[in-house]
Amino acid sequence: MNAVLTERQPPLSTLPARKAVRKSSSGFGDSIFKNITLIFALSILAIATAIAWQLFKNSALSRHAFGWSFLSKQIWDPVAENYGALPFIFGTLVSSTIALIIAVPLGVGVAIFLSELAPRNVSDACSFLIELLAAIPSVVYGLIGVFVLVPLMRVHVQPFLIRTLGFLPLFRGPAYGVGMLTAALVLAVMIVPFITTISREIFMSVPSSLKEAAMALGATHWEVVRLAVLPYSRSGIAGSVFLALGRALGETMAVTMVIGNRPEIMASLLAPGYTMAAVLANEFTEATSDLYVSTLIQIGLVLFAITIIVNAIGRLILYEMTPQAEAH
Amino acid sequence: MPGTYKHRQWVNIAAFTVTGLCALLTLSVLFFILGYVTMHGISSLSWDFFTKLPKPVGETGGGMANAIVGTFKLISLASVIGLPIGILGGIYLAEYGKGTTAGFLVRYSADIINGVPSIVMGIFAYTVVVLPMKHFSALAGGIALSIMLIPIAVRSTEEFLRLVPMAIRESALALGLPQWKVIVRVVIPTAMKGLLTGVLLDVSRVSGETAPLLFTAFGNRFWSSGWLNPISSLPVMIFTYAVSPYEDWHRQAWAAALVLLMIVLATNVGARVLMRNQVQVA
Numbered sequence: 030m031n032a033v034l035t036e037r038q039p040p041l042s043t044l045p046a047r048k049a050v051r052k053s054s055s056g057f058g059d060s061i062f063k064n065i066t067l068i069f070a071l072s073i074l075a076i077a078t079a080i081a082w083q084l085f086k087n088s089a090l091s092r093h094a095f096g097w098s099f100l101s102k103q104i105w106d107p108v109a110e111n112y113g114a115l116p117f118i119f120g121t122l123v124s125s126t127i128a129l130i131i132a133v134p135l136g137v138g139v140a141i142f143l144s145e146l147a148p149r150n151v152s153d154a155c156s157f158l159i160e161l162l163a164a165i166p167s168v169v170y171g172l173i174g175v176f177v178l179v180p181l182m183r184v185h186v187q188p189f190l191i192r193t194l195g196f197l198p199l200f201r202g203p204a205y206g207v208g209m210l211t212a213a214l215v216l217a218v219m220i221v222p223f224i225t226t227i228s229r230e231i232f233m234s235v236p237s238s239l240k241e242a243a244m245a246l247g248a249t250h251w252e253v254v255r256l257a258v259l260p261y262s263r264s265g266i267a268g269s270v271f272l273a274l275g276r277a278l279g280e281t282m283a284v285t286m287v288i289g290n291r292p293e294i295m296a297s298l299l300a301p302g303y304t305m306a307a308v309l310a311n312e313f314t315e316a317t318s319d320l321y322v323s324t325l326i327q328i329g330l331v332l333f334a335i336t337i338i339v340n341a342i343g344r345l346i347l348y349e350m351t352p353q354a355e356a357h
Numbered sequence: 358m359p360g361t362y363k364h365r366q367w368v369n370i371a372a373f374t375v376t377g378l379c380a381l382l383t384l385s386v387l388f389f390i391l392g393y394v395t396m397h398g399i400s401s402l403s404w405d406f407f408t409k410l411p412k413p414v415g416e417t418g419g420g421m422a423n424a425i426v427g428t429f430k431l432i433s434l435a436s437v438i439g440l441p442i443g444i445l446g447g448i449y450l451a452e453y454g455k456g457t458t459a460g461f462l463v464r465y466s467a468d469i470i471n472g473v474p475s476i477v478m479g480i481f482a483y484t485v486v487v488l489p490m491k492h493f494s495a496l497a498g499g500i501a502l503s504i505m506l507i508p509i510a511v512r513s514t515e516e517f518l519r520l521v522p523m524a525i526r527e528s529a530l531a532l533g534l535p536q537w538k539v540i541v542r543v544v545i546p547t548a549m550k551g552l553l554t555g556v557l558l559d560v561s562r563v564s565g566e567t568a569p570l571l572f573t574a575f576g577n578r579f580w581s582s583g584w585l586n587p588i589s590s591l592p593v594m595i596f597t598y599a600v601s602p603y604e605d606w607h608r609q610a611w612a613a614a615l616v617l618l619m620i621v622l623a624t625n626v627g628a629r630v631l632m633r634n635q636v637q638v639a
Contacts, residue, residue, distance in 0.1 A: 062537030063453055069445035070454065070463040073507055077466035080473060080504075083484040138379030146373055147380075155380060157629065162387050164625040166565025168595045169614050173390055175599055176607070218386055225383070249369040279474020281568035282596060306476045306568070313480070313572045329480040333473060340472030 081333070088327035090320055099327065105292040107312075112324045114331060116292040120302035121332070124209055124284065125277035127298065128216035133270055135217070136224030141254055143225070144232035156229060163222035171286035174215045179206040179287055187299050198296045207289035210298040215283045220273040227269035227347070231262045264346050271343030275336050281306040305332040391618075398615025401608040406616075411578050411594075417605040421613055423580050424589040427495070428620070430581075431574060431590055432564050434499030435506055440556060442503075443510020450511065451518035452540055463511070471508035478504055479569035487573060495581060495588040498574025505563050513555025517548040550631060557628030565621045567592035591617045 091099065095112065102113020139159065143152040183206030194200040235258050243257040259266075289301020290311060305328050316322045360368070405420045412419030446463060454460025482501035487493055521544050529539040545552070574588045576597065581588035591613050598610035 056535070059535050059537050062540070063449075066445045066449035066453065067459065069442050070449035070511075071459065072442055073446050073470070073511060074462050074466045076504060076507065077469050079485070080470070080477070080481045083481055084477070087480075087484050087488075135379050135383065138376040139383050142373070142376035142380040146376065155384065158384055158387055160629075161622065161625065162383070162390075164561060164565075164621055165390060166567070166592060166617060166621055168565065168567040168592045168599075169390070169394060169618055172595060172599050172610060172614050173393060177393065218383075221383055249365050251369040251372040252365065254372075275472050279472075279476065281474065281476040282592075286596070286600065306474055309476045309480065310568055310571055313483075314575070326480055326484070329477050333477050336472050336474055336477075337469055340468065344468055 084326060084330040084333055088323055088330050090323035091327040094320060095324075099324075100331070103294060107316075107321055110318065110320055112321075114305070114328050116294050117303055117305040117308050117328060118331065119294050120209070120288065121278055121304040121306070121335075123298075124212045124216060124288065124302065124304060125274055127210065127213035128220060128277050129270065129274060131213065131217035132221045132224060132273065133266075136221045136269075136273075137228050137266060139221070139225045140228035140232055141258075144229050145250065145254055145258070152229075156226060159222050159225050162218065163226075167219070167280060167282040168286075170215055170219055170283035174211065174283055174287040178211055178214065182206045182208075182211050190299065199298050202295075202297045202300050204299060205289060205301060207287050207301055208297075208299050209288065209295075209302045212284045212288035212302070212304075213298075215287055216277045216280055219280060219283065220277050223273040223276060224266075224269050227272070228262065228266050231265035231269075232258055235261050264349065268343050268346035271339055271346065275340040275343060278339060279306055279332060279336050281310050285310045305329075394611065394614050394618055397611035398618075401612035402615065403612075406609070406612050410580070413578075415603070419609075421589075421591065421594055421609065421616075423577065424591045424594045424613065425616065427574070427577070427581060427589040428564065428591045428617075430495060430584075430588060431498050431502060431570070432560060434495065434584065435502035435563060436556075436560060437503075438499060439503030439506030440510055440559075443507040443559075444514050444552070444556075446507070447511045447514025448518065448540065448545075450515040452536075452544070464515075467508040467511040470504065471512075474568075475505060475566050476568040476571075478502075479571060479573055482569065482573045490585070492585075493573060493575035493587040495574055495584045495586065498570045498588065498590070499584070501569035501573045502563050502566060505566060505569065506559050509559040509562065510555065513559065514552060517551030517555060518544060520551065521547045550634075554628045554632040557624050557631070561621050561624035561628065564624070565592055565617060567596050571596075591620075 091112070095102070099112065099114055100118065101115055103115050104111050104113045105116065106112070139155075143155055147155060183204050187204035187206070187208075187210075190200045191202075191204060239257045239261060240253050243253045248256060284304050285307040288304060288307055290303050290307060291301040292303045292308070293300075295302065309325055309329060309332075313322070313325050316325055403420075405418060406422075407420060407425065408422050409418070409420035410423055411421060446467070450460055450464060454463065478501045481504070482497045486497035486500055490497075525547060526539055526544060529543045530536065534542070570590055570593050574590055574593070576593050577587045577589040595610050595613045595617065598606040598613070601607075
């Protein structure tokens with residue numbers, strides 16, 4: 030940096046005294062300010078690298094002990110110190126996928142209503158409120174989940190599902206209340222705002238010429254949405270879905286409180302499961318041996334890797350879209 | 358187009374009714390959560406809640422005074438560490454970092470950090486603070502939260518500084534001000550409201566975080582002195598009390614949830630009202 034500074038400034042001795050002082054002081058101030066901001070900016074890069082490095086370094090014990098089979102083993106036995114992460118990876122992916130299946134149609138539906146049907150001020154007020162859903166702390170969702178949703182699922186919803194859809198392996202077994210489906214429901218509510226906010230903005234940025242063209246051909250309002258708005262916004266919705274998925278995968282507290290925390294892979298959605306984030310929240314402070322801690326950190330590393338990939342895909346899709354969408 | 362005109366009209370009405378129901382459902386979930394927490398929280402709130410320490414396991418009564426103070430301590434520490442990094446980084450991106458490799462890398466890392474699950478932040482703070490110090494501390498919790506503050510601070514600072522018209526910068530430069538003074542005295546004051554909004558939203562988001570505190574700040578049933586001891590916080594208390602088997606703890610968890618919700622929503626709504634006013638003026 031110093032080299033750049035001296036290169037730009039002529040040597041002090043060649044300039045008249047007053048000018049030299051003024052010029053050098055302002056140039057000096059500029060380079061100091063720029064370099065301070067640069068250092069802070071680069072520290073962000075350093076932090077991102079440090080997170081990856083610390084997770085990698087501190088999981089060494091576990092990586093060497095189990096190798097790649099860690100990702101495919103189903104066993105979780107802290108007493109015998111034999112660990113495999115598959116039930117957690119399975120639980121994370123399944124609960125997030127079901128959450129998306131519920132939240133995507135719901136979120137996009139809300140976005141269509143807000144952008145196409147609601148008057149501008151109603152739409153603004155509603156999206157203001159929906160963004161509040163994203164502001165509610167995860168642990169409060171968990172609290173509502175434990176004391177409202179779990180009893181509701183146990184007494185009404187799950188017995189009903191077992192009676193009517195019990196012929197499918199997905200809906201068999203006793204009604205515990207807690208379980209994969211309950212966790213997915215809570216997750217779905219938590220990620221709807223992400224999908225709605227981004228989709229609404231994209232729907233509103235659809236060129237009116239496209240919509241008018243469809244109307245001119247005699248399309249009804251819904252046909253305009255189906256034929257002009259949705260195809261135009263397809264990639265934007267996909268981007269918002271990936272960002273929402275990234276949130277769901279890493280969501281910890283609410284899931285921990287309602288998923289049942291059993292490290293087994295079950296076919297039934299009503300059975301308790303476990304996620305990567307939940308096992309970290311529950312067992313990290315109780316982990317006694319170095320290998321146990323290292324194993325949990327490796328689960329953190331896997332979770333980190335998965336969410337980075339999912340987020341990167343979402344960002345890439347959204348970067349291609351309008352600059353407004355980039356802000357989210 | 359399939360179907361008769363009548364059929365298409367019917368589909369039109371049905372489809373939009375469904376979207377309306379989606380909106381109604383989502384909003385009712387919000388109002389249900391707010392209403393339920395308020396109802397259960399208010400009946401459990403008492404003067405003791407704000408002034409007393411938690412009672413030992415099994416005894417009823419007591420409060421969460423230490424957790425309320427702890428939450429504010431943690432948020433302050435996180436802000437002191439995280440916001441300068443985020444805001445100065447954002448200034449770099451907006452003013453110097455356009456199209457540079459450094460700018461791209463920094464923006465990219467901010468996005469990566471933004472996507473990292475909060476529990477993983479907890480592990481990171483555990484490995485860099487708790488492991489070397491060999492005990493849980495407020496410092497570790499504050500650092501975990503501060504990293505979570507950075508990405509949004511960076512991006513919101515960048516966005517709001519970009520909104521300041523080039524003409525304002527150019528006029529200040531034309532008057533002979535050095536660039537750094539233009540940024541500090543002209544650009545930042547112009548964007549001040551926006552920056553404040555970003556900061557408030559950011560702090561609001563982080564103040565409800567539980568996961569990064571579980572094994573960094575840990576928890577404490579007494580007052581925590583200084584920054585190097587384990588410290589209690591509202592989110593962690595809600596979690597601990599909610600999963601406990603005691604009736605009285607459940608009651609207090611609701612009270613704590615209401616207080617936490619008030620803190621989070623007040624900053625969130627305040628920030629967004631501030632922004633709305635600014636947009637109207639502009």
